[in-house]
Amino acid sequence: MDMFEDYCTITQEELEDLKESISTQDLPSAINTIKEYLKQQDLVELNIGVMGESGSGKSTFVNAFRGLGDEDEGSAKTGPVETTMEPEVYLHPKYKNVKVWDLPGIGTPNFKADEYLELVQFERYDFFIIIASDRFRECHTQLAKEIKNMGKKFYFVRSKIDSTITAEKRKKNFDLRKTLDTIREDCENGLKKIGIEDPVVFLISGWELGKYDLNQLQERMEKELPQHKRRVLMLALPNITHEINENKKKVFQDNIAKVAFLSACVATVPLPGLSFAVDLAIVKQQTEMYYSAFGLDDTSLQMLCERSGKSIEELKSLMKSPLRFVITPTSILALLGAASLAVAEDVVEYVLSVIPIIGSVVAGGMSYMTVSIMLKRALNDIAEDARNLLMASLETEV
Ligand SMILES: Nc1nc2c(ncn2[C@@H]2O[C@H](COP(=O)(O)OP(=O)(O)O)[C@@H](O)[C@H]2O)c(=O)[nH]1
Ligand SMILES: [Mg+2]
Incomplete structure (x- = not known):
């Protein structure tokens, strides 16, 4: 027994x-x-809320997370003009119970985190992804604090890291690892200054999801989810890195007994x-x-x-x-x-x-x-x- x-x-x-x-x-x-x-047991619902300023790469992330390109069938619209005015749900193509929500842009002049979270019905989400394509600002930390108050989890993601790296590559002594560490530290220090204790920032490219910090992000999400949701997350994640492959195996192995x-x-x-x-x-x-x-x-x-x-x-x-x-x-x-x-x-x-x-x-x-x-x-x-x-x-x- x-x-x-x-x-x-x-x-x-x-x-x-x-x-x-x-x-x-x-x-x-x-x-x-x-x-x-x-x-x-594979039908447990998982709801992920993706939030960030307009143009930060939310919709692109929503697609990539579901293993889709921007032009694949069922993908969220992406582009220079904000298209999301209210929460839009995107189902995983294979596991319809995994729902990734493309949330309205934050940081508009009258932005208030508490009102925003009411508007998007924060209770529904298992966790949030807070995306910034450059520096994190007041609106991001306001949201993070409010989410924490409501007893929910969030992850800070610095997006479009591929384009930052492309620009940095022009420098003579370019070193990928060092550049990434510097960007990560810079983001984390910025968050500390505006009131977040021990922030962790994941560097992600929606265009090259398998590169950069995806492994760390998936590990963290998996660790922090309750067991029955963990399986569903590991079912749904695209099999694009060796670490995800290993992690999928581990979670299914635990279920064999x-x-x-x-x-x-x-x-x-x-x-x-x-x-x-x-x-x-x-x-x-x-x-x-x-x-x-x-x-x-x-x-x-x-x-x-x-x-x-x-x-x-x-x-x-x-x-x-x-x-x-x-x-x-x-x-x-x-x-x-x-x-x-x-x-x-x-x-x-x-x-x-x-x-x-x-x-x-x-x-x-x-x-x-x-x-x-x-x-x-x-x-x-x-x-x-x-x-x-x-x-x-x-x-x-x-
Ligand atoms: N280079 C690069 N561009 C991106 C990335 N993610 C999004 N973009 C571009 O940034 C623009 C805004 O992206 P979108 O996902 O529509 O942002 P949203 O308004 O937050 O939903 C689009 O032109 C995307 O193609 C990324 O990871 N790398
Ligand atoms: Mg969008």
């Missing part, structure tokens, strides 16, 4: 309810109940065939979730093709995870060696490597151990594929 308590956000009661409802259902509806239940525990609990429900069918459904659903979160689903690969100029075949040839072509109960069974289908060589190898767990498959459900071993292997393989693809696409950008 301890392990269960440690890892999860479902309570013992919820689990009992779940068991009770499936024990009165027939096989297909019981499996559906479990699938729905697993889906629910919980998912496998669900399988073990189902195994105690005396409905013939249920346990095995549910385990297959669990592995299938989670594996699909991994592919999607690491940006290896077909839609994401298509976008990567367009950006990197590589073909789908080229990209797929870099992938090694056994389920990369099709995820069906049959392909999962093949992976377990429980079906004697003609399978590709690497799948056979994979099966051999999981032989010790096949015994428990025969015994009924795949059980806690089997499900968690399968998921861990799948997660490792998929994260590695994503890393290789990431490297390949970075190569073409340089």
Whole structure:
């Protein structure tokens, strides 16, 4: 039981309810109940409010954070003229429950932080991003203080760092690291002077999101979110740096125990065939979730093709995870060696490597151990594929 308590956000009661409802259902509806239940945990809402002066790069950030370019479908309008007069919500293209809000420009002559926060309905947000494309000013600190008073979190972001760097590069003794440190310190000192204790500023470019301080920012956001929201953040973040890749893996890994525990609990429900069918459904659903979160689903690969100029075949040839072509109960069974289908060589190898767990498959459900071993292997393989693809696409950008 301890392990269960440690890892999860479902309570013992919820689990009992779940068991009770499936024990009165027939096989297909019981499996559906479990699938729905697993889906629910990825549907937790996350609301991020992006604020800053007009032209500071809010809309560009809103797009980049959702993995979109300014001209992609569903992206926020960007440009020299402020287009946002009231809060506009932009849903993540894959995880509609992740909502990034493009908020109206701040710092107009009669600006009052408290009125502004009322206007945008501050209660709704999990945290705020306060963006400045140059120095931070009164309006930024007023907002920060007011947000803090209301018990919410915020992060200071200094945007358009790419264009600052381009300008600085003209200098003779240009040193990227030093320049970035100087800008960061300068912003932080400025904030201290206008009343913020220990400010932390993240240097970001909406045009090159994966560079500069994105890793530090995502780490901080992840650390400060409650556990159930953390997963959703890591699902939604674009897989554009090695650190994000690692962090995604870590968060999903922590969830495997919980998912496998669900399988073990189902195994105690005396409905013939249920346990095995549910385990297959669990592995299938989670594996699909991994592919999607690491940006290896077909839609994401298509976008990567367009950006990197590589073909789908080229990209797929870099992938090694056994389920990369099709995820069906049959392909999962093949992976377990429980079906004697003609399978590709690497799948056979994979099966051999999981032989010790096949015994428990025969015994009924795949059980806690089997499900968690399968998921861990799948997660490792998929994260590695994503890393290789990431490297390949970075190569073409340089
Ligand atoms: N170089 C550079 N320009 C940016 C960046 N972010 C935004 N811009 C440009 O700055 C202008 C204002 O950006 P926008 O996102 O519309 O700002 P908003 O008014 O705060 O929403 C646009 O012309 C953008 O293309 C960035 O990271 N780097
Ligand atoms: Mg805008």
